[in-house]
Amino acid sequence: MAKVDPWKAAREVRTLKEAHEALGKLQPAPSSAPAVLRDYYLRSAVIYGQVAETDRDHHHEALYWSARERAKGERLSPEE
Numbered sequence: 001m002a003k004v005d006p007w008k009a010a011r012e013v014r015t016l017k018e019a020h021e022a023l024g025k026l027q028p029a030p031s032s033a034p035a036v037l038r039d040y041y042l043r044s045a046v047i048y049g050q051v052a053e054t055d056r057d058h059h060h061e062a063l064y065w066s067a068r069e070r071a072k073g074e075r076l077s078p079e080e
Helices: 016-026 034-054 056-074
Strands: none
Touching: 016 034, 016 056, 034 056
């Protein structure tokens, strides 16, 4: 049986709105382990970066979200 990839839908988004919706469904609880949160934020940064190239009407806003998520992820230790 094939393993389901919960990030597949997020990687396929084309607009900022779709990204917010897809990533909202994947967001872990705030009480999750720091490594889980770090992974989520860094993956989200990549998705928003891709959206900046496909949703040109929201290019700068998507870049903001990408930088914001990256910064949040980088503040968390990967070892925790």
